[in-house]
Amino acid sequence: MVKRTVRRRFEFERLEQRETPSAGLGGSAIHDLAKHAKTVALHGGGTATYSSRSAATVTGNSTILGNFTGTITIPSSGQAVVVLHSGSNTLDLAVKGSSTQGKVSHFKGTFTITGGTNQFMGFTGNGTITSTQALNAPAFSFSINGKVTE
Numbered sequence: 001m002v003k004r005t006v007r008r009r010f011e012f013e014r015l016e017q018r019e020t021p022s023a024g025l026g027g028s029a030i031h032d033l034a035k036h037a038k039t040v041a042l043h044g045g046g047t048a049t050y051s052s053r054s055a056a057t058v059t060g061n062s063t064i065l066g067n068f069t070g071t072i073t074i075p076s077s078g079q080a081v082v083v084l085h086s087g088s089n090t091l092d093l094a095v096k097g098s099s100t101q102g103k104v105s106h107f108k109g110t111f112t113i114t115g116g117t118n119q120f121m122g123f124t125g126n127g128t129i130t131s132t133q134a135l136n137a138p139a140f141s142f143s144i145n146g147k148v149t150e
Contacts, residue, residue: 045143107131
């Protein structure tokens with residue numbers, strides 16, 4: 001009986017040419033994507049001073065923004081628009097709620113993050129906002145608590 005030798009040729013598949021969602025993402029890039037998808041607590045407060053009947057300037061401090069300044073635009077109906085600045089970064093909020101009037105007015109409401117720039121671009125989140133204002137006072141204090149997804 002004669003033995004025959006069969007030769008087979010093996011080839012290796014070229015993985016670098018595959019079209020996969022992870023193609024081109026190194027380990028650090030994947031880690032960076034996961035790192036940016038975290039939810040953190042937002043706590044802060046400050047003072048707002050009316051610049052007109054429908055607008056106020058804001059100063060304060062929070063866990064996400066650090067020291068901030070900003071503006072509040074108060075429409076006759078609907079949601080107030082708040083733009084907070086921390087350096088060259090901005091965080092935009094829509095605020096709605098209700099207030100009780102008296103010698104001291106109290107506002108209770110909710111906010112939703114509607115946008116941001118630079119470091120805060122793509123942030124989402126929501127929470128509560130409360131404020132207290134003495135009758136006819138030109139300013140009011142506020143506190144903000146919520147969660148932000150970076």
